[in-house]
Amino acid sequence: MSKYVIIGGCAAGISAVEAIREVDQVGTITVISEEPCPQYSRPMISDFVGGKAYLEKMKTRDDKFWTKQSVEALTGQRAVKLDTVKKFVTLENGTKVTYEKLLIATGGKPFVPKIDGLDKDGVFTFTSLSDAERLVSKIEAMQLKKAVVVGAGLIGISLTEALVKRGLQVTLVELQDKILSLILDPVASDLVANTIRSLGVEIITGQSVKNVLGKPETPNVVGGVLLTNGCQVLCDCVIFAIGVIPRTELVVGTDIKTNRGIIVDNYMQTTVPDVYASGDVAEVYDFVLNQNRLLPLWPLAVLEGKVAGYNMAGKKTEYSGGTNMSSLKYFGIPIVSIGLTNPKDVSSLEVLSAQSAEENVYKKLVLKDNVIVGMIFVNDIEKAGIFFYLMKNKINVQNFKHVLLSKTFSLATLPEAIRKEMKISE
Amino acid sequence: MKRIIAKQEHCMGCGLCEVGCAVQHSKSKDPIKAYNHEYPKPISRIRLELNKPVSFAIQCRHCENAPCVVACLTGAMTRDEETGFVKHNPEKCMGCWTCIMVCPYGAIKADVSGKIVAKCDACTELSVPVCVASCPNGALECKEVTS
Numbered sequence: 001m002s003k004y005v006i007i008g009g010c011a012a013g014i015s016a017v018e019a020i021r022e023v024d025q026v027g028t029i030t031v032i033s034e035e036p037c038p039q040y041s042r043p044m045i046s047d048f049v050g051g052k053a054y055l056e057k058m059k060t061r062d063d064k065f066w067t068k069q070s071v072e073a074l075t076g077q078r079a080v081k082l083d084t085v086k087k088f089v090t091l092e093n094g095t096k097v098t099y100e101k102l103l104i105a106t107g108g109k110p111f112v113p114k115i116d117g118l119d120k121d122g123v124f125t126f127t128s129l130s131d132a133e134r135l136v137s138k139i140e141a142m143q144l145k146k147a148v149v150v151g152a153g154l155i156g157i158s159l160t161e162a163l164v165k166r167g168l169q170v171t172l173v174e175l176q177d178k179i180l181s182l183i184l185d186p187v188a189s190d191l192v193a194n195t196i197r198s199l200g201v202e203i204i205t206g207q208s209v210k211n212v213l214g215k216p217e218t219p220n221v222v223g224g225v226l227l228t229n230g231c232q233v234l235c236d237c238v239i240f241a242i243g244v245i246p247r248t249e250l251v252v253g254t255d256i257k258t259n260r261g262i263i264v265d266n267y268m269q270t271t272v273p274d275v276y277a278s279g280d281v282a283e284v285y286d287f288v289l290n291q292n293r294l295l296p297l298w299p300l301a302v303l304e305g306k307v308a309g310y311n312m313a314g315k316k317t318e319y320s321g322g323t324n325m326s327s328l329k330y331f332g333i334p335i336v337s338i339g340l341t342n343p344k345d346v347s348s349l350e351v352l353s354a355q356s357a358e359e360n361v362y363k364k365l366v367l368k369d370n371v372i373v374g375m376i377f378v379n380d381i382e383k384a385g386i387f388f389y390l391m392k393n394k395i396n397v398q399n400f401k402h403v404l405l406s407k408t409f410s411l412a413t414l415p416e417a418i419r420k421e422m423k424i425s426e
Numbered sequence: 427m428k429r430i431i432a433k434q435e436h437c438m439g440c441g442l443c444e445v446g447c448a449v450q451h452s453k454s455k456d457p458i459k460a461y462n463h464e465y466p467k468p469i470s471r472i473r474l475e476l477n478k479p480v481s482f483a484i485q486c487r488h489c490e491n492a493p494c495v496v497a498c499l500t501g502a503m504t505r506d507e508e509t510g511f512v513k514h515n516p517e518k519c520m521g522c523w524t525c526i527m528v529c530p531y532g533a534i535k536a537d538v539s540g541k542i543v544a545k546c547d548a549c550t551e552l553s554v555p556v557c558v559a560s561c562p563n564g565a566l567e568c569k570e571v572t573s
Contacts, residue, residue, distance in 0.1 A: 015496075043499040047520055057518060060501035299497035299524055306496065327523035334536070336527045381526055382535045389530035411484055411531065412477035422530060425432040425482045 001098045002030035002072065004312055005089060007079045007250070008105030009033030010042065011298050012279030012305030014061060016103050017069050019309025027313065030072045030097055032079050032089065035128065039065055043298050045132040050162030058129070084254045084272045101274050101312040104251065104262060105305060108244030108280035108296050117212030122222030122237040126159055127244060135239065144236040145169060148225050150209050151242035152179035154326055159241055161330045164199055171202040171233050173209060183326050185342040188335065188362055188376050195331045212238055244296050246281040259283055261294050266319045268308035276312055278304035287321030287392065288339040288373050295322055327381070336384040339391060340366050340374035349373070354405040363405050370398040386411060389422070427510035429571045430548065430555055432482045436565035439481035444470035446560030450549060466538040471546045472557045483557065483566060486533045486546035488512045494525035494534060511548045519543060
């Protein structure tokens, strides 16, 4: 019996623990986590492969975190069944853990298309530290030379950079016409693609992998991939980095409603009282689109977990929402991309952009009724957060939009009323 | 808890706060050596914002609900429970720029290496932060504030 039970010890779970403890220092907390060392930074697994990070650096909290927060940590354990009527969770080993308040923060699992050849030696997914460890030991043990990365989103691009650093020849296969298509517009995407190509990476767009092929002499070992256009790409390993799908298995058969992810309100509560969900498993509020949707992003998972934790402990807190937002560091090109960056229909929108070829700088703002709803900043990102502030607070920029993308834009350019609101100076 | 406060009316836009900050965070801590002989040149963690006649200096506000602490992917950005300042641990930073993305003041930037971020550390080793001490017109003040 635990007052608070949290399933998942990653971004949202850890954040929820801290929020609960801010409000309630004595209520018992149990965290059920599949991973033996849960409190590491998943976004760092590419740096792990690239040789820039190691477990100690990747830990987002110190080893005594559970003890310090008085948490009963059931690590290496899996929750397999949920009874929301009698309020208990069943673990794989049969143990029943009852709860008063439950948080489902089970995250996502890598999406892998159903194709032939997935059972061959040399096929990987890439979302956890153990995935990264498996990949590294394989590369080292077999001295792999050539990799195919499937999916040119954030994970695929970061992994490609890491593999290039390790000296592998990489072919990037992307179903969309452009790389990073969920994050960037064609201009910014081409800028990144040109840099990546200049480092010897082959980028194939508009294609997916039809099946994974074996080596002629050892058919059980990856020797290449067959693309949908019939072309073959030879490789020693293939890594699927297409994205994640919510791990909603646990709520099947309960009254908890799901769409693509678990449906939650702005207090992170599911459709069943006392059961909350946060992170990649939940459909959360997007303040730009004004609707709930999957937003599997680390900083948002932390924020959502925090909101869930507060509400579970009785401190009523509303989630103000997130949106599709990413910062990228890969291949030496700093990028910030937030919101509606590449709208298909611009009839009700206004697009401002500025480009400087010699500095390789590109900036774009998308406005709707004089409110920023999307932005891309490439190679000059220091002030990007100021624009995010304007965006998040839905500030009308009509009177100063002509200076927003000027080189001299600063906080001093903002109208005095906004500066006052931001408490910038006395 | 102590905070550095900017006083817009007193700011002349001279930029000595930036010089002081860059020197304080240089290897030599000497202005001539730092600016002439250190490569890459040290950077200031405070930025003079100028739109004449408006000018003021901005650096990390050590926000109460600091968005950078929540957003940090690695645990490099934390709240120092003793001082209340937002601390950045360069050892843990992976230079993902997420904190830059969410800082409403644009007060975090890439450090000289371009691989991790740098921001105001409130000069906790000094009795008075160097930007405050460098200001010739009292436009920066370090004082006790209630949250």
